[in-house]
Amino acid sequence: MLPARLLPALAALLLPGMAAAAPEKAAVFGIELLEPGVVGGRLPRPDEARRLALATEELRKAVAVQGQLEFVDLAPKAADIRKDAPLYKCEGCAERIAKEAGAALAVYGYVQRNANQILNLSITISDTDSGKVLRGGQVVIRGDTDDTWLHGVRWLVKNRLFAEPLPSRS
Structure with missing residues (x-):
């Protein structure tokens, strides 16, 4: 079995279209917690x-394996991130911070606790210039x-965020 770090290189060799595309710079923010019932x-x-x-680190690893970012x-930018948190409801601050850090894309998400054993994980990839959402997904975590x-993060990256290559913004 091939090590995970070799998969993007192998894909670039086997799929000619991927070989020409250089990875885009992305800011991957920490996953945050949302509890709607807590005022x-x-x-x-x-x-x-x-x-x-743990989920944030898994997100970074799963995104890195894709080889697109x-x-x-x-x-x-840690002070700005703390000041504007939570990023899932700051209306454009994640994109602004990412752009200031030199990124073309912002990757951020949150876990919403609905009940003790039912949570929703949402992750978004957006363009830092326009704020347009390029990819996003949500998965229910039971338990x-x-x-x-970790399973929720891996499933979301594989089946929603990178099920196909990110769209060209040109």
Whole structure:
């Protein structure tokens, strides 16, 4: 079996159209928590914060395997990210921050807790110039475990975000 890091190179060799396309720069933001029943929001519990970090890392790995995006460093924009959070409802701040970081695309998402064992994971890829959503998807996670969160991220990346190549914006 081939290592996952070799799959984009192999795909570029086998699919001539992919070989010509250079990866686009993307800002991949941390996955956030949304609890509609909590007025004013709250900080994630330690187990939720750990799962959000785990899901974010899985998102980065799953996106990297696709070979279509090159990540930009968001560390210099940490203060802006904290100030504008949550990104899923700031109306364009994710795209602005991503563009300032040198990215053409913004990738962000959230987990919505509907009940103790039912969550929704939503991830969006948008153009930083226009704010237009290029890809997006949502998946229901049944069960509040590391495995169910990771499975949800992998399924969403494979079946919604990169089921086909990202559309050309030219």
